Amino acid sequence: MSMITERPVTGGAPAAGTPGEVTRRRDVAALIRAYVALTKPRIVELLLISTVPTMMLAAGGIPSLWLVGVVLVGGSLAAGAANALNCYIDRDIDQVMKRTKRRPLPTHTVAPRNALVFGLVLAVVSVTLMAVFTNWLATGLTLGAILYYDLVYTLWLKRTTWQNTFWGGICGSAPVLIGWAAVTGSLAPRAWGLFAVVFFWQLPHFYALAIKFKDDYARAGIPMLPVVASIRRVTAEIVVYTWLTVAASVLVWPLGMGPVYGVTVLVAGGMFIVEAHRLSQRAARGGPVKPMRLFHWSITYLTIVFAAVAVDALL
Numbered sequence: 001m002s003m004i005t006e007r008p009v010t011g012g013a014p015a016a017g018t019p020g021e022v023t024r025r026r027d028v029a030a031l032i033r034a035y036v037a038l039t040k041p042r043i044v045e046l047l048l049i050s051t052v053p054t055m056m057l058a059a060g061g062i063p064s065l066w067l068v069g070v071v072l073v074g075g076s077l078a079a080g081a082a083n084a085l086n087c088y089i090d091r092d093i094d095q096v097m098k099r100t101k102r103r104p105l106p107t108h109t110v111a112p113r114n115a116l117v118f119g120l121v122l123a124v125v126s127v128t129l130m131a132v133f134t135n136w137l138a139t140g141l142t143l144g145a146i147l148y149y150d151l152v153y154t155l156w157l158k159r160t161t162w163q164n165t166f167w168g169g170i171c172g173s174a175p176v177l178i179g180w181a182a183v184t185g186s187l188a189p190r191a192w193g194l195f196a197v198v199f200f201w202q203l204p205h206f207y208a209l210a211i212k213f214k215d216d217y218a219r220a221g222i223p224m225l226p227v228v229a230s231i232r233r234v235t236a237e238i239v240v241y242t243w244l245t246v247a248a249s250v251l252v253w254p255l256g257m258g259p260v261y262g263v264t265v266l267v268a269g270g271m272f273i274v275e276a277h278r279l280s281q282r283a284a285r286g287g288p289v290k291p292m293r294l295f296h297w298s299i300t301y302l303t304i305v306f307a308a309v310a311v312d313a314l315l
Contacts, residue, residue: 034104038087038115039080039122047079047172048072049303050198051179053310057190058183061313070133071182075175077126078142082149082171084119088112089154093220099213130182138182145174162223165206173198193252194309200248201302203241204276207234208295231289235280238294242276245269249305257312264308272301 051071055063087094087105091112094100104110110118123146130139149171157164173195180191207225210217211234214226226234246269253262275297282289 031109034109035118037104038084038110038118039076040083040087041080043083044076044079046299046302047175048075050194050306051075051175053306053313054176054179054191054194055183056310056313057194058180058188059313063183067134067182070129071138071179074126074129074134074142075178077122077129078146079175081119081122081126082146084115084122085146085150086154088115088119089150090158091115093222096220097213097216099216130178134182135185137185137187138178141174141178141181145171145178148174158222160223162225162228164223165203165210165225169199169202172202190252190255190257193248193255196248197245197252197305198302200241200245201298204238204245204272205295205298205302207238207241208279208291208298210234211289211291212295231283232280235276235283235289239273239276239280242273245301246273257309258315260315261308261312265305268301268304268308272297 052068055068055071087103090100091105094103095106100106105112105115123143127139127143127146130142149168153164153168153171157167161167176194176198177187177191180194181187210224210226211231214224217224218227225237246265249265249269250262253265275294279289279291279294
């Protein structure tokens with residue numbers, strides 16, 4: 001943040017304020033940033049990548065912009081609520097992990113009780129917004145995703161089983177179903193197909209991240225797969241789930257998708273598979289595995305696939 005300095009008043013212009021006022025403004029800005037950080041905006045952005053293209057596909061073109069706005073705001077608030085509540089629940093482990101120790105609760109920027117209230121308020125607002133302006137199926141899926149992420153994944157699965165990432169993928173894939181349900185009031189095979197794409201995609205995506213932060217998870221006592229299994233086992237699973245991700249993407253093609261989507265998922269999927277095998281081969285040779293290369297490519301892959309969904313919906 002750039003330094004704020006006072007300037008002399010000239011021509012009747014107001015001064016920047018006293019040192020105390022400047023400090024208070026900085027404190028307020030820092031507090032706002034801390035509350036935004038609780039929502040993990042980068043994760044929210046990633047979730048929304050899949051939502052709008054899915055809504056376009058469900059509508060067979062451009063859906064109501066009002067509905068898109070409602071789902072984006074409601075979905076962002078729901079994801080932010082789930083993440084804020086996750087920060088509250090995980091405050092004990094966040095303070096011992098290097099990756100998370102700078103979050104608002106470990107640094108005492110936000111009090112735990114305030115984070116809890118913030119998360120609950122966001123949840124209520126998001127579910128209410130969905131209930132008033134969409135339909136009960138989309139609303140139920142939104143509420144279910146919040147509850148599943150915080151009560152099932154964060155409180156239970158994350159701390160007790162190495163399969164936590166697999167089962168936790170359910171809530172991460174929910175935005176696809178929510179977007180489809182908001183447009184149609186139902187769920188179709190293509191919606192479930194895209195759900196499968198995101199579900200399987202989360203495994204290579206997050207396992208790559210977990211490899212990098214293996215020591216962090218071990219220090220916190222979290223049984224992520226890289227903590228309890230060899231690097232060869234983890235990279236082998238990455239290869240398997242990458243193939244399943246691409247297979248799910250291809251299987252959506254005959255469900256009414258066009259050639260733009262088909263060619264795109266074949267090309268992007270082939271590159272994703274190659275990258276996963278390279279990671280596995282590096283692990284087999286015992287050299288540096290560089291998991292973040294696959295992590296970043298996985299984000300590119302998902303963006304490309306759902307961009308193709310959007311383009312296909314317009315053709």
